[in-house]
């Protein structure tokens with residue numbers, strides 16, 4: 514008889530068998546898959562697991578804290594945090610081309626992750642141990658049709674391919690390989706993970722870096738984070754989290770338009786709301802959000818976020834528009 518409790522027990526047993534008393538490493542992205550995979554491994558082998566969180570500074574408001582504070586509190590996991598905000602900002606400096614941004618973020622992510630791995634390997638070596646395994650949050654649909662997945666935060670295929678230095682070759686632990694997304698969420702809840710992580714909507718690996726049309730700067734990230742937090746809070750308050758697949762909030766940093774606020778002329782940036790309904794992100798339709806919700810989001814963003822004087826709604830389906838703007 515199939516229950517979430519059975520899945521947890523079965524996977525914990527399998528992980529113990531595979532790993533024995535070796536040490537294990539796991540990257541956390543802030544997303545649900547890596548969090549649930551890590552929590553399962555933690556349940557199975559405890560302190561043999563070390564998690565790595567590369568904070569690239571492109572997450573949304575509160576997301577780094579959800580990993581560093583709430584996930585750790587819920588699981589008791591050993592966490593190694595690499596604070597790499599400066600590194601990503603300087604690598605992205607002057608870059609406006611979307612593909613270029615994605616490549617840079619992906620490349621820096623892998624480098625930063627490997628540096629963290631080396632630091633942990635060195636620390637293990639000093640105490641006479643060896644890191645043998647790497648946890649991956651591969652889901653059943655990824656196994657069937659590889660291609661989907663976590664993008665820049667995707668180290669999935671990376672650690673299997675040849676050409677990796679000897680000290681970074683690991684055997685994979687993939688405790689979610691037989692599960693669908695809704696089962697992964699159920700397992701996460703069973704393991705007591707915070708709802709903000711378990712219920713999180715899809716978010717691209719390159720993060721807010723591809724939701725700023727134009728150059729990514731610290732100020733623009735700050736501005737977009739505020740606008741996005743308002744959009745998310747209002748959507749949740751309206752009880753629409755389950756209707757809406759995801760709602761990217763995009764800053765058009767290279768566009769300015771004239772406005773009037775108080776008794777002065779403004780010349781600010783537009784924020785785009787991109788709420789979509791979808792089954793699998795391959796196709797999508799724009800969500801018909803209630804007008805009063807849209808009005809509330811628009812009022813709040815223009816009042817509360819300095820530098821934004823206009824909020825626009827994206828009414829394009831996919832195709833022809835992709836969900837993200839870059």
Ligand code: XMP
Pocket residue numbers: 662663664665666715716717718719759794795831834835836837838
């Ligand atoms: P698009 O914009 O292609 O997005 O319609 C489809 C879905 O994929 C997400 N997305 C990504 N996810 N890494 C990811 O992990 C990425 O580089 C990436 N780009 C897009 C997007 O949020 C949507 O859910």
